[in-house]
Amino acid sequence: MEREALLRLLAEEPGAAFEACGAAIRAGAEYVVWDHTVPAHELARSYSRRAQHMAKIGNPMLGGTEAVAQLQISGDRPLRIGEAKVENPPTHFQLFLTADASRVVACIGIDQR
Secondary structure (H helix, E strand, O other): OOHHHHHHHHHOOOOHHHHHHHHHHHOOOEEEEEEEEEEHHHHHHHHHHHHHHHHHOOOOOEOHHHHHHHHHHOOOOEEEEEEEEEEOOEEEEEEEEEOOOOOEEEEEEEEOO
């Protein structure tokens, strides 16, 4: 996926995680969007557990609550997964896009410190 296309999609969605991810990509962060899809309900289950674990260790995920809720209501819809990484501060962004990559459904930012 081209950088400008992903930036446009991120800008269409409200929320701190979308904004932070867009800023990171705009600043040159490495990113990838994979072609394969995963049913949203599988992602919801996995990221719900991950969010609970991160909160327990004191490192909540930026946009985690909103992302899990969006994944849950997406049911069995196939979603593409992407990620972006920035080194300073070390942050990992997880992206969830529609199967045709026309919309970013959810975004999570995870502080890697």
